[in-house]
Amino acid sequence: xxxNIYKEENSDYRGAITPLAAAVLTQALCNTTLPYALKLANQxxxxxxxGDGALAKxxxxxxxxxxxxxxxxxLGIPYTPLDRVMNG
Numbered sequence: 013x014x015x016n017i018y019k020e021e022n023s024d025y026r027g028a029i030t031p032l033a034a035a036v037l038t039q040a041l042c043n044t045t046l047p048y049a050l051k052l053a054n055q056x057x058x059x060x061x062x063g064d065g066a067l068a069k070x071x072x073x074x075x076x077x078x079x080x081x082x083x084x085x086x087l088g089i090p091y092t093p094l095d096r097v098m099n100g
Contacts, residue, residue: 048067051064058098061094061098062098068094071094074094074097074098075097077092077097078090078091078092079091079092079093079094079097
């Protein structure tokens with residue numbers, strides 16, 4: 013079946029992803045995320061987040077504060093901007 017999705021008679025999906033494809037996808041995910049993990053480990057969370065706006069957008073909470081405005085609105089929980097929480 014070559015990794016193609018196909019429907020069995022009993023409605024179970026089998027063969028959706030081959031072991032080789034899973035290994036390739038896992039390696040790609042590791043190759044993409046490892047540089048960020050190393051940067052965080054070597055430089056520290058606060059320094060990295062202050063210097064990388066893209067990563068800062070992924071911070072939802074910090075020091076007990078909700079720093080993601082859409083999540084705040086959806087849950088009805090007070091929002092605190094990340095820069096305010098990080099700068100004291």
